[in-house]
Amino acid sequence: xxxxxxxxxxxxxxxxxxxxxxxxxxxxxxxxxxxxxxxxxxxxxxxxxxxxxxxxxxxxxxxxxxxxxxxxxxxxxxxxxxxxxxxxxxxxxxxxxxxxxxxxxxxxxxxxxxxxxxxxxxxxxxxxxxxxxxxxxxxxxxxxxxxxxxxxxxxxxxxxxxxxxxxxxxxxxxxxxxxxxxxxxxxxxxxxxxxxxxxxxxxxxxxxxxxxxxxxxxxxxxxxxxxxxxxxxxxxxxxxxxxxxxxxxxxxxxxxxxxxxxxxxxxxxxxxxxxxxxxxxxxxxxxxxxxxxxxxxxxxxxxxxxxxxxxxxxxxxxxxxxxxxxxxxxxxxxxxxxxxxxxxxxxxxxxxxxxxxxxxxxxxxxxxxxxxxxxxxxxxxxxxxxxxxxxxxxxxxxxxxxxxxxxxxxxxxxxxxxxxxxxxxxxxxxxxxxxxxxxxxxxxxxxxxxxxxxxxxxxxxxxxxxxxxxxxxxxxxxxxxxxxxxxxxxxxxxxxxxxxxxxxxxxxxxxxxxxxxxxxxxxxxxxxxxxxxxxxxxxxxxxxxxxxxxxxxxxxxxxxxxxxxxxxxxxxxxxxxxxxxxxxxxxxxxxxxxxxxxxxxxxxxxxxxxxxxxxxxxxxxxxxxxxxxxxxxxx
Ligand code: PRX
Numbered sequence: 157x158x159x160x161x162x163x164x165x166x167x168x169x170x171x172x173x174x175x176x177x178x179x180x181x182x183x184x185x186x187x188x189x190x191x192x193x194x195x196x197x198x199x200x201x202x203x204x205x206x207x208x209x210x211x212x213x214x215x216x217x218x219x220x221x222x223x224x225x226x227x228x229x230x231x232x233x234x235x236x237x238x239x240x241x242x243x244x245x246x247x248x249x250x251x252x253x254x255x256x257x258x259x260x261x262x263x264x265x266x267x268x269x270x271x272x273x274x275x276x277x278x279x280x281x282x283x284x285x286x287x288x289x290x291x292x293x294x295x296x297x298x299x300x301x302x303x304x305x306x307x308x309x310x311x312x313x314x315x316x317x318x319x320x321x322x323x324x325x326x327x328x329x330x331x332x333x334x335x336x337x338x339x340x341x342x343x344x345x346x347x348x349x350x351x352x353x354x355x356x357x358x359x360x361x362x363x364x365x366x367x368x369x370x371x372x373x374x375x376x377x378x379x380x381x382x383x384x385x386x387x388x389x390x391x392x393x394x395x396x397x398x399x400x401x402x403x404x405x406x407x408x409x410x411x412x413x414x415x416x417x418x419x420x421x422x423x424x425x426x427x428x429x430x431x432x433x434x435x436x437x438x439x440x441x442x443x444x445x446x447x448x449x450x451x452x453x454x455x456x457x458x459x460x461x462x463x464x465x466x467x468x469x470x471x472x473x474x475x476x477x478x479x480x481x482x483x484x485x486x487x488x489x490x491x492x493x494x495x496x497x498x499x500x501x502x503x504x505x506x507x508x509x510x511x512x513x514x515x516x517x518x519x520x521x522x523x524x525x526x527x528x529x530x531x532x533x534x535x536x537x538x539x540x541x542x543x544x545x546x547x548x549x550x551x552x553x554x555x556x557x558x559x560x561x562x563x564x565x566x567x568x569x570x571x572x573x574x575x576x577x578x579x580x581x582x583x584x585x586x587x588x589x590x591x592x593x594x595x596x597x598x599x600x601x602x603x604x605x606x607x608x609x610x611x612x613x614x615x616x617x618x619x620x621x622x623x624x625x626x627x628x629x630x631x632x633x634x635x636x637x638x639x640x641x642x643x644x645x646x647x648x649x650x651x652x653x654x655x656x657x658x659x660x661x662x663x664x665x666x667x668x669x670x671x672x673x674x675x676x677x678x679x680x681x682x683x684x685x686x687x688x689x690x691x692x693x694x695x696x697x698x699x700x701x702x703x704x705x706x707x708x709x710x711x712x713x714x715x716x717x718x719x720x721x722x723x724x725x726x727x728x729x730x731x732x733x734x735x736x737x738x739x740x741x742x743x744x745x746x747x748x749x750x751x752x753x754x755x756x757x758x759x760x761x762x763x764x765x766x767x768x769x770x771x772x773x774x775x776x777x778x779x780x781x782x783x784x785x786x787x788x789x790x791x
Pocket of ligand 1: 653
């Protein structure tokens with residue numbers, strides 16, 4: 157059993173304990189798990205190199221903690237409840253025992269394909285149980301999984317496979333998403349034209365789409381697992397052996413392979429899951445994220461399964477066949493905890509309340525949100541109409557790099573405030589810094605959010621690029637982890653996340669680097685240069701606004717160019733990065749030293765050209781007037 161807090165007093169007590177004596181606090185949490193060898197030291201760290209280790213020299217396997225640790229008590233209980241894209245198709249459930257057998261079978265399959273401890277396995281799959289099975293099978297044998305979201309393009313997949321030098325790719329013939337099919341194998345084939353390290357591709361049959369199978373490289377999933385034993389001894393892992401790589405966007409064009417390791421990640425995801433959602437035995441928990449993102453890793457797969465929970469996985473989209481789909485699933489499976497993103501809430505809010513029937517929502521006890529700031533209107537709608545005024549909302553702030561939830565109410569325990577992530581979890585020490593590197597103490601302050609002490613779930617490095625890890629997170633402020641987010645601490649000491657302060661934007665809860673999008677735009681043959689900024693968008697939170705300088709116009713005129721730029725980005729990164737607005741401009745506002753003044757572009761994109769600040773350092777001030785004149789939003 158994982159230790160659970162039951163009251164506000166209990167939270168305060170645990171929090172204080174975790175700060176006063178982190179060794180004792182985390183020892184107590186880690187003792188809830190099965191270790192083949194106990195750790196010698198709880199942690200060892202410095203934020204200079206940085207070098208962060210948790211449960212030093214401990215030996216374990218995370219899947220033993222999901223299965224062997226739970227089987228006696230939970231063997232016949234559902235582990236995964238899978239809801240297919242089409243509501244007329246059958247639900248699939250896997251009990252802990254069944255999932256265990258499937259994981260072992262696939263682990264043996266991977267072994268037979270020559271995959272061993274430390275090898276990288278790329279996974280590009282739809283939201284089907286086999287995706288979770290694949291992830292856990294990798295963990296069983298100590299292979300490092302690198303899941304690539306199935307909405308990414310061939311180009312993005314290729315870049316990630318090559319950075320991780322993956323040996324095997326797991327994919328499917330296609331994936332269902334609403335009324336569309338994503339041709340995953342076709343996209344993978346395109347990616348693999350230049351992925352020299354991939355030896356084998358295992359292809360799951362899901363959509364029955366026609367695919368080309370490359371002889372000697374490609375093998376069908378069902379054939380690969382045929383005859384494999386359903387027992388597979390777990391590989392003994394060190395606490396600090398990598399568990400997975402997950403790519404995320406940063407300020408430069410190249411995605412970062414965030415590395416999470418085994419022991420600390422296990423303890424942190426299980427502890428945070430149980431406490432934030434206040435999961436009780438027999439509850440049904442539904443997180444709507446995709447396993448291709450960190451939320452799916454930590455709070456569909458690892459956290460819930462380590463806690464012995466019933467975790468619901470949904471293949472489809474919230475608005476198909478209609479905007480009542482989530483609520484139908486809630487009703488069908490009597491969901492108790494429901495965890496989604498503000499962008500989904502806003503999209504459903506916009507469709508009106510006709511899809512919300514009270515009787516369908518009766519089972520709900522806790523609502524969660526993650527991925528971007530939630531505006532007050534969406535918070536209230538979620539609270540009043542989905543939660544029927546009786547479910548606490550946990551607004552959970554965290555990041556790919558933090559591994560698990562950092563600042564959040566504990567459901568039903570921490571008093572909530574709309575749009576506030578409220579208070580840090582035990583063990584988390586947030587600190588607010590100003591631009592001059594000074595700590596802002598006390599309440600009613602606003603600045604940049606940093607964390608001053610490590611926690612077990614923190615990422616350890618960027619794959620193949622430790623220097624970038626140091627530069628990105630540990631160099632802005634001395635001896636502190638810098639999150640890249642702005643934050644306010646109000647008069648009650650509650651935290652409200654204000655959004656990114658760097659060149660990262662958050663579109664529908666998906667994190668994108670503006671440089672990454674600019675690189676894709678600049679690939680267009682007619683484009684000289686471009687600058688991308690975020691702008692307020694009613695549904696997506698932030699939309700993508702691209703200012704583009706073209707050498708000449710093609711025959712399609714401005715409209716034609718705009719369209720082909722948008723298509724180009726979709727092809728290079730994926731539909732999530734497609735600009736909403738493309739403004740062709742005669743030039744970009746640059747300083748004499750050639751730096752683009754993004755501040756000005758952000759203001760224009762926000763529709764506010766009144767207060768542009770000092771523009772006297774610009775090389776050409778006239779360009780600003782021209783940009784304002786041609787703006788695609790009301791300025
Ligand atoms: O800006 C913050 C925002 O999402 C960023 C992290 O994105 P990613 O690594 O993709 O992980 C998303 C899921 C954990 C953060 O830097 N963010 C995440 N949760 C919240 C949030 N912003 C406001 N409120 C939140 N609850």
